[in-house]
Amino acid sequence: xxLGLRVMNKIEQVVREEMDAIQGxxxxxxxxxxxxxWEKAGKWDDDKVDxxxxxxxxxxxxxxxxxxxxxxxxxxxxxxxxxxKDLPQYIYQFQTKFRNEIRAKSGIMRGREFLMKDMxxxxxTQEDLDTFYEEAKQAYVRIFNRVGLGSITYVTAADGxxxxxxxxxxxxLSEAGEDTIYIDEATKLAIxxxxxxxxxxxxLGLKKENLTKKKSIEVGNIFPIGDKVAKQIDFTYTDSExxxxxxxxxxxxxxxxxxxxTIVEALSDGKGIVWPEEISPFKxxxxxxxxxxxxxxxxxxxxxxxLTEQGIEVLYDDRDxxxxxxxxxxxxxxxxxxxxxxxxxxxxxxxxxxxxxxxKVTMLTESDVVTGxxx
Amino acid sequence: xxLGLRVMNKIEQVVREEMDAIQGxxxxxxxxxxxxxWEKAGKWDDDKVDxxxxxxxxxxxxxxxxxxxxxxxxxxxxxxxxxxKDLPQYIYQFQTKFRNEIRAKSGIMRGREFLMKDMxxxxxTQEDLDTFYEEAKQAYVRIFNRVGLGSITYVTAADGxxxxxxxxxxxxLSEAGEDTIYIDEATKLAIxxxxxxxxxxxxLGLKKENLTKKKSIEVGNIFPIGDKVAKQIDFTYTDSExxxxxxxxxxxxxxxxxxxxTIVEALSDGKGIVWPEEISPFKxxxxxxxxxxxxxxxxxxxxxxxLTEQGIEVLYDDRDxxxxxxxxxxxxxxxxxxxxxxxxxxxxxxxxxxxxxxxKVTMLTESDVVTGxxx
Numbered sequence: 001x002x003l004g005l006r007v008m009n010k011i012e013q014v015v016r017e018e019m020d021a022i023q024g025x026x027x028x029x030x031x032x033x034x035x036x037x038w039e040k041a042g043k044w045d046d047d048k049v050d051x052x053x054x055x056x057x058x059x060x061x062x063x064x065x066x067x068x069x070x071x072x073x074x075x076x077x078x079x080x081x082x083x084x085k086d087l088p089q090y091i092y093q094f095q096t097k098f099r100n101e102i103r104a105k106s107g108i109m110r111g112r113e114f115l116m117k118d119m120x121x122x123x124x125t126q127e128d129l130d131t132f133y134e135e136a137k138q139a140y141v142r143i144f145n146r147v148g149l150g151s152i153t154y155v156t157a158a159d160g161x162x163x164x165x166x167x168x169x170x171x172x173l174s175e176a177g178e179d180t181i182y183i184d185e186a187t188k189l190a191i192x193x194x195x196x197x198x199x200x201x202x203x204l205g206l207k208k209e210n211l212t213k214k215k216s217i218e219v220g221n222i223f224p225i226g227d228k229v230a231k232q233i234d235f236t237y238t239d240s241e242x243x244x245x246x247x248x249x250x251x252x253x254x255x256x257x258x259x260x261x262t263i264v265e266a267l268s269d270g271k272g273i274v275w276p277e278e279i280s281p282f283k284x285x286x287x288x289x290x291x292x293x294x295x296x297x298x299x300x301x302x303x304x305x306x307l308t309e310q311g312i313e314v315l316y317d318d319r320d321x322x323x324x325x326x327x328x329x330x331x332x333x334x335x336x337x338x339x340x341x342x343x344x345x346x347x348x349x350x351x352x353x354x355x356x357x358x359x360k361v362t363m364l365t366e367s368d369v370v371t372g373x374x375x
Numbered sequence: 376x377x378l379g380l381r382v383m384n385k386i387e388q389v390v391r392e393e394m395d396a397i398q399g400x401x402x403x404x405x406x407x408x409x410x411x412x413w414e415k416a417g418k419w420d421d422d423k424v425d426x427x428x429x430x431x432x433x434x435x436x437x438x439x440x441x442x443x444x445x446x447x448x449x450x451x452x453x454x455x456x457x458x459x460k461d462l463p464q465y466i467y468q469f470q471t472k473f474r475n476e477i478r479a480k481s482g483i484m485r486g487r488e489f490l491m492k493d494m495x496x497x498x499x500t501q502e503d504l505d506t507f508y509e510e511a512k513q514a515y516v517r518i519f520n521r522v523g524l525g526s527i528t529y530v531t532a533a534d535g536x537x538x539x540x541x542x543x544x545x546x547x548l549s550e551a552g553e554d555t556i557y558i559d560e561a562t563k564l565a566i567x568x569x570x571x572x573x574x575x576x577x578x579l580g581l582k583k584e585n586l587t588k589k590k591s592i593e594v595g596n597i598f599p600i601g602d603k604v605a606k607q608i609d610f611t612y613t614d615s616e617x618x619x620x621x622x623x624x625x626x627x628x629x630x631x632x633x634x635x636x637t638i639v640e641a642l643s644d645g646k647g648i649v650w651p652e653e654i655s656p657f658k659x660x661x662x663x664x665x666x667x668x669x670x671x672x673x674x675x676x677x678x679x680x681x682l683t684e685q686g687i688e689v690l691y692d693d694r695d696x697x698x699x700x701x702x703x704x705x706x707x708x709x710x711x712x713x714x715x716x717x718x719x720x721x722x723x724x725x726x727x728x729x730x731x732x733x734x735k736v737t738m739l740t741e742s743d744v745v746t747g748x749x750x
Contacts, residue, residue, distance in 0.1 A: 005403055026377060102433050102434075112407060
């Protein structure tokens with residue numbers, strides 16, 4: 001719906017900026033995937049990958065709906081990457097993925113159809129991959145800080161699923177989470193229950209006595225694929241000495257809808273959602289009390305125009321409804337800043353500004369507002 | 376790929392602005408569609424709609440991949456629209472559609488998977504629908520003007536396909552087009568061959584002797600659905616006298632990829648693409664000649680930083696390649712403004728600015744460029 005979509009688009013923009021900052025190039029692949037390619041990669045049969053949605057062309061040719069794009073993007077890049085001069089490349093997209101989950105649940109938290117940012121890295125060596133992998137990890141840390149989840153999100157050692165033997169997950173603490181992790185407050189590192197062993201604790205330089213068991217939601221994950229996909233589909237480059245070498249890949253995902261759902265889950269209070277400023281669907285929620293008063297309405301419309309002209313995004317609640325209902329709805333929607341205009345405003349010359357997160361009230365004059373004090 | 380995606384996103388933004396200007400609200404629906412809904416609308420069976428891609432959940436429940444969203448959006452809005460006070464509503468989305476075409480062809484011009492803007496209007500009466508339909512038509516005219524197709528695009532009377540008995544298409548003249556239309560230069564109206572009759576000519580107030588037969592590409596289409604869908608799926612509102620009335624709908628589509636393809640088709644010259652300014656992937660193509668000259672490189676990098684700081688989008692070609700190759704590639708890519716920096720630039724203090732469409736050359740000084748003369 002409109003407000004949720006605006007939040008999704010803002011999260012997407014934060015992710016885009018951080019991917020661009022580490023030299024990412026944005027593209028978009030298709031959903032429909034050819035059976036041939038995925039057979040070659042050994043991932044077509046349902047006993048290998050059990051989340052395929054499959055469909056057919058009119059001529060009975062089978063197609064799959066992409067659940068991920070590692071192989072497709074490698075296949076596409078094969079035509080462009082042949083020499084060591086063409087590397088590295090970092091390619092990403094925002095694409096709807098389809099996964100035939102037996103038990104889809106919790107709305108946008110685990111859907112069969114969801115928007116994902118997936119980045120793929122292509123490097124000459126394992127060492128170059130490791131260096132970029134660290135950069136990508138830091139970009140993810142910045143993303144979760146910017147969308148308001150920084151303080152509760154842990155870089156979590158985890159299992160590697162189909163793409164390799166290890167991965168790092170970004171896990172946000174939440175009682176509603178499906179995952180169990182062991183967190184270390186000091187380092188912001190964690191270990192997923194599935195790989196929680198004494199060996200892993202030592203490997204990460206952590207101490208068992210500092211770890212606390214928590215429920216969490218996986219909001220992102222990154223995998224160092226290494227040369228596995230390259231070897232499966234024979235994806236190589238010619239090095240500076242003329243020798244064929246496998247291309248080292250990495251895969252970096254974030255589910256945009258799940259990030260939004262986690263923010264709602266983690267940051268709401270008893271009155272409703274509390275959007276962090278950078279991803280709030282609007283900057284200002286302009287609420288009029290007493291819409292039967294013409295002076296209130298025309299004053300509010302002046303303020304609305306002035307804010308809009310300043311480039312400030314405003315949601316204007318001009319409904320003819322009871323003040324209590326309008327203020328409760330405003331809390332529920334969770335826009336960062338509420339601006340209230342009623343009869344009292346006109347009498348006092350003071351406009352009430354309420355910060356949704358803290359409830360803090362500030363009073364501004366009309367001239368403060370039209371001269372940009374709100375931005 | 377990256378440059379094409381940037382153009383797609385810019386076309387999308389033009390369309391978004393024009394939809395918002397006629398009170399459109401943006402949402403996003405799912406691709407996966409339930410069989411039940413489409414059966415109720417009489418459009419599930421392949422002998423009714425022959426372009427379905429169908430798939431299955433693990434429990435064998437059939438699903439379809441949406442080829443359009445009229446019924447889905449009406450079903451969703453059923454929960455929100457019940458009173459005359461809730462109307463009108465104008466809802467749109469940018470969504471990937473799937474159509475199981477027997478003969479997909481011409482790349483992005485007729486694909487099985489493509490990005491479409493679809494808007495749906497919901498009005499109380501046929502008269503309100505007609506009024507909005509005219510507004511939407513004018514919004515489409517503005518869109519095609521802004522993306523550079525205005526002078527060759529005709530509002531074309533056409534058949535109504537599954538949604539009704541008439542529609543208006545937006546047809547752009549092109550020898551590569553699949554459609555045949557009869558155009559009237561003076562009014563910018565046209566008639567699709569499929570409904571080209573004496574009766575239709577008279578109905579539109581045109582004269583047969585003024586009409587010319589042309590090949591064209593359909594870049595948009597709009598349908599006044601009326602109360603047909605509402606009656607099929609029992610989608611009504613309560614009017615001010617407490618009576619149940621059907622909701623009058625309209626449907627308004629534009630294929631974003633096809634618009635891009637048509638621009639390439641219609642506006643290219645012998646040297647490559649010529650992007651109209653508003654949708655050019657970048658504003659400036661900065662091309663260095665002689666990258667082995669350190670002074671040229673550092674001068675160009677200063678210009679690049681300055682333009683970027685001014686918020687101007689720059690594609691910087693700093694490749695170590697022959698001047699002829701770089702200039703030819705620049706023509707091919709078709710970015711609106713080319714800025715050339717080489718040894719001559721440093722000697723003369725003049726930067727060559729070339730307009731891709733006209734080939735017109737302007738000379739600017741470094742201080743012109745850094746003080747914003749280019750924007």
